Amino acid sequence: MPEPERNPVSDEIEGCYMGVARMRRYSEGIPLPLSLIEIEQYLQRHPTVIDRDEFDAGIYAIDEIVLQHFKEKMSE
Template sequence: MAVPDEPPTDTITSYLLSTFSNVCRGRRFISTMAGAFPLPLSAREISDWLDAHPSPLPRRHVDEVVFALDAICLAEEEG
């Protein structure tokens, strides 16, 4: 199956997706004998990113979107 082109995004959506991607780089994992498993992102990972790259959006909006995207990604990982 061919990979479809990405749909066009507005500036805010692009910013939030990029922020989520970069915050995920600081994700913590738990390691067991069965392997390594991703932990949900915390406010600390978001804060670490935003301290270095201040957001033009209110923090509550950034948190809401990052946590929602993280929940979707973790749910897909489990299923």
């Protein structure tokens, strides 16, 4: 599968995801989906010019992929 085209907005959201994910909460060792709380805490320290709806959607989309990967690893 060819690599998707990169753009500055998706690159920034991807980079920010790592910071937001560091604030992830866990329940009994299982990662919980990121919430607005973690995103807002991150943005208080690291503001962005990206539209907030687009930023949130990007963070949630990446998080969904990461959590799906975690679930697959746990079921092996």
